[in-house]
Amino acid sequence: MKLDTNTLARLADLLENAELQAKDVTKITDDHPAMDWDDAYAIQDQIRQRKEARGQKTVGLKCGLTSHAKMKQMGVTTPVFGFISDYMACPEGSDIKMSELIHPKVEAEICVVTKTALRGPGCHVATVLAAIDFVVPGVEIIDSRYRDFKFDLKSVIADNTSASRFVVGGRARNADELDLRTLGVVLEKNGEIVAMAAGAAVMGHPAAAIAALANHLGARGKEIPAGSFIMTGGVTEAIAVQAGDSINVRFQDLGTVGMRFV
Ligand code: OOG
Ligand code: MG
Secondary structure: OOOOHHHHHHHHHHHHHHHHHOOOEOOHHHOOOOOOHHHHHHHHHHHHHHHHHOOOOEEEEEEEOOEHHHHHHHOOOOOEEEEEEHHHEEOOOOEEOHHHOOOOEEEEEEEEEEOOOEOOOOOOHHHHHHHEEEEEEEEEEEOOOEHHHOOOHHHHHHOHHHEEEEEEOOOOEOHHHOOOOOOEEEEEEOOEEEEEEEHHHEOOOHHHHHHHHHHHHHOOOOOEOOOOEEEEEEOOOOEEOOOOOEEEEEEOOOEEEEEEEO
8 A cells, every 4th residue: 555544545535526516537547657557456445435434335246448449549558456336327218317426328238136145356257157046138338437538456356347327228147058159249339230249258268357356355354245136348349438329238148228318
């Protein structure tokens, strides 16, 4: 850790306020170049504690920057991990208010719910597959609090990996009915196909992203509890949206997830 307790608290306050007021800020490493990975996750943990203290439940975990397309889009090379709160959930087919957001983008994500705990180190695709209760399709709406979506890895980790809203829809399936690597995903904006990929875009296998999350938590003495909802990360680059846009993502064998931005 390179930052003192007061600075960590001040940065958590700055970033959470930026989220809640939908006002962007400059990336925090500009003013704190010495910040390290532990500082970044400590700021994210403080944001989580602030929300939980206000009664907002943490309802899931997310992996981000897990596909080559996303890493290339953001200019980074390693995944990041964050959390999802209850108020971020939006119903399938709902209207999402642009006034509450800064500059949202949508991401198509293969999601799972686990039935047993996963604890690293040593988690791998097979241990993750054994722990999956079911697979469900989702769309994440990310909304970096940083001006022009410009950040480095430490800044985005502190900013809870741009988590903002998410929609789960389609139909849930058992993992053994699916090949998550070849599962096709087609992202449509206003009826036009704007991106597509298969599950293997996410670290070769979406379960590998969950293994990486378990190993990341394991290194910090934590685990993925049984019954966790986990988003494995965007399969394609993120797509910017504006008021009036409608998004539909078609997942092979899992149905469609849609929403509108108003
Ligand atoms: C960071 C969050 C990335 C994903 O699915 O790749 C993410 C960002 O790109 O703002 O959630
Ligand atoms: Mg995402």
